[in-house]
Amino acid sequence: MFSGAYSKKSITTTTNTSTPKRPEFPLQCTEGINVTQGCPRTYPTTHDPANPSRPSNLTCPSYFRWIHEDLRPWKETGITRDMTERARMTADFRLLIVDGKAYIEKYRQSFQTRDMFTLWGILQLLRVYPGRLPDLELMFNCGDMPVIPSKDFRGPNASPPPSFHYCADEGSLDIVFPDWSFWGWAEINIKPWRSSKYIFLCLHWVVNID
Template sequence: MRDQVIQITPRGSSGQQYAYRHSPEKIWLPLVAKNTLLAIFFVILLCIGAFYSTNIPNSYVFNSVSSFTPMKSVFSATTVDDNKMPFAPKNTVEFPLNCSVVDENMKTCPANYYPSKFVPNNTSTKSKGTCPEYFRYIHEDLLPWRKTGITEDMVSMASKTANFRLVILNGKAYVETYEKAFQTRDTFTLWGILQLLRKYPGQIPDLDLMFDCVDWPVIKKEDYDCPKPNSSNPIPGPPPLFRYCADDVTYDIVFPDWSFWGWAEINIKPWEHLSKDLKEGNKRINWTDREPYAYWKGNPNVAETRMDLLKCNVSDTQDWHAMIYVQDWVKEHEEGYKKSDLAKQCNHRYKIYIEGSAWSVSEKYILACDSVPLIVNPNYYDFFSRGLIPLQHYWPINVDDKCRSIKHAVDWGNSNTEQVTHELSH
């Protein structure tokens, strides 16, 4: 790992999550803030573009959501500390890295293992000169800094809640850790960045950014859009902080979540592998032969809105056409995750997506089933969900009247199966 990533762990870490974190040590590197805005735009464009290069296996839903093919990297996706991770899988699925000459003592590949020049797979393909429409969200996310640019002080301000700071300089990644992220979110996120460096050697510009692996966005627009009363000092621009989701009242910059490269603690494979499993799982049962109910399985304890969803479960006294299951991760771990295979959860005509404490990584897995997605009106968005169009890519569910709204959607779909199957096939 040391050939491409230098891990800098500061002394005097507070040890408390979500608190403001200050480190006595900094990354002493040449100033790279001058062109930070352009560099950040370029990296987001490359990363999201790589995700969109392969379609998600569901033609009915947003057909631009795609897989980012993980390249071989010096990071290991299989190292799990059972003492620190209570839900570490008993039967770990391993995805070995192909580095046959790895130094077992240094845990690193030789310096010449990495490509130094980017060679396109198809050199005959000419660029169209314009980016796809959905790339406009990159411009929207970076709009707050359009006039001012991003200064080094702005970047440093984001360290208050960031888990790590990433500097890319001459194709090498430097990481300063402020606070260890929950489980292995930071590890898999950095692994994805390494894959980006490997996929596009020599193409990634120098940059300096802060990353927060916690669910909730924190850079509130009201703190920077409104002048402070009785203050002559201008409000500085918002700190550019990357995370997995944002909402309409925050300036956090969205980035693909860690689970695209795997979620070891609950036995979820990298998207490259899981998307293929889901595609095969969709072939097992035709849509018309599936259970004519809406399906949801997850942890309801993380949000009041999910607890409210439990009321919609079918029972002896009511039938809202919904089958709601509580996911017990402790039990799943003990039983080897036999009932958590996402590729075997595409057996219902409809699948419900509902947010947890913030957005949920489950959205992409729900969209990947050849089922009609019923999305409870969300408050948050990730890097692709802003491109989803109601009644084209999903059926919206009223958050304040979930049960009745779910029943209406299921009743309509079951009464119009020919129209639904036509949409699914296109």
């Protein structure tokens, strides 16, 4: 969506095809310095698709096939409790979702505040799509390098620990997870997309002029 003034003529002759504005949920539940109201303990448990932020697709995106590829090491055996607990050795935190509520067990301090904004994104999913996230448990590593080398888990009886991570490569078994921490990660000082997009457009215009 673009901001700015439009003439009456342009409004009557232009069809608005933009999707409805996606709701935004700040990390702080209340505004102001002297906060007396706490964050709510309960949230809706069912999803109301009456006004979706974007239309639903009838088919999954093509990149969904990589989900099956990332989970292939556990296709025959499944994921056991022992495997999950062994992932604790490299995990920064454990995430547990039960009945739409998130529970966190933190094992070590991740780099800067990257874990905080990863968890913030998960809380956003729970609020925007109540009742749509299944009960789950996962171990998560917030580093930049893979931590589960595939060479350590070869053979039919191999049982690699399921570790969710931002990255993986051909020599690792880390389960890739979307990295949305950058839009809140304070230490790297990335500006909001709307202001950054304006700057990028201006720079592109200047480069073309030069």
